[in-house]
Amino acid sequence: MLQRVQTIWMLLAAICAALTFKFPFYFGNMKVGLNGIAPLEVKALPTFGAGAVSAGSGSVLILLVTVIIIAGILINIFNYKVRKKQLWITIGLIFLSLLNILLYWWKSGVPPFESGSYSLGALLSLVTPVLLFIAARNIRKDEKLVKSADRLR
Numbered sequence: 001m002l003q004r005v006q007t008i009w010m011l012l013a014a015i016c017a018a019l020t021f022k023f024p025f026y027f028g029n030m031k032v033g034l035n036g037i038a039p040l041e042v043k044a045l046p047t048f049g050a051g052a053v054s055a056g057s058g059s060v061l062i063l064l065v066t067v068i069i070i071a072g073i074l075i076n077i078f079n080y081k082v083r084k085k086q087l088w089i090t091i092g093l094i095f096l097s098l099l100n101i102l103l104y105w106w107k108s109g110v111p112p113f114e115s116g117s118y119s120l121g122a123l124l125s126l127v128t129p130v131l132l133f134i135a136a137r138n139i140r141k142d143e144k145l146v147k148s149a150d151r152l153r
Contacts, residue, residue, distance in 0.1 A: 004142060007077055009135035010090070014073040016124045016131065017066055017097070020044045025125060026108035028116015042108045043121065059107050065100045069093055069128070083143045090136040097129040 024041035032038045044066045046059055072093050079086040104125055108116075 006135040006138035013131035016128045017070045020121045023121040024119045025104040025121040027119045029114045062103050087139045094129050094132045
């Protein structure tokens, strides 16, 4: 299991997805009232509270998608004996992580931000599908290697 390089790529993708709980995707200032400005960040963990400060701080849907991605990657690591299934699950996780980026982007535009910028969480969210793509390529290479070895027998 650990001797295969796609396991390392999938572990790195799971770490990047898990770090989105810690680091915000978007950080900005939102206008509150007539003259007030409140800092606001879009993270994977939603803030369950009342008021304008918690308006754009996260979404339950983003939380669910992120948890599914992390759990899917960790479960997929142990599917090393069934490479075809592992490849299809990895491709599904790539599309799910792209959906996650789309949800983050949509959520960062919902509240009326005065000013803001993308944070480290945006980079981590973009790196996750790239790492999963590299893992899928290595799974495919591994499958080709096993097929060629079977042909030689």
